[in-house]
Amino acid sequence: MNLEEEENNEFSLPTEMVDNLYELSGGSDRYKGVIMAVSSENGKPLVYSKFDCGMTELALVKTLEDYLRDMQDERGTEAQ
Numbered sequence: 001m002n003l004e005e006e007e008n009n010e011f012s013l014p015t016e017m018v019d020n021l022y023e024l025s026g027g028s029d030r031y032k033g034v035i036m037a038v039s040s041e042n043g044k045p046l047v048y049s050k051f052d053c054g055m056t057e058l059a060l061v062k063t064l065e066d067y068l069r070d071m072q073d074e075r076g077t078e079a080q
Contacts, residue, residue: 010040011040011041012040013048018034018036022034031052031056032051032052033049033059034050034051035060035061036049
């Protein structure tokens with residue numbers, strides 16, 4: 001999980017918020033996971049993630065890959 005304390009007081013999500021989103025993300029004992037990308041006030045990308053198992057992580061990563069590819073395809077189509 002990328003929840004390191006920033007020395008310069010830059011924006012970061014509280015650990016409790018990521019934990020709460022994780023708890024809301026799946027069933028009571030399985031399929032829980034969250035990947036979240038946010039931008040700090042300085043434009044620094046921050047990625048937070050938490051998973052119950054490797055299978056959930058793999059599924060979410062694959063879904064994000066597909067989403068980003070589709071987004072790029074749409075932008076390419078709009079530019080033509």
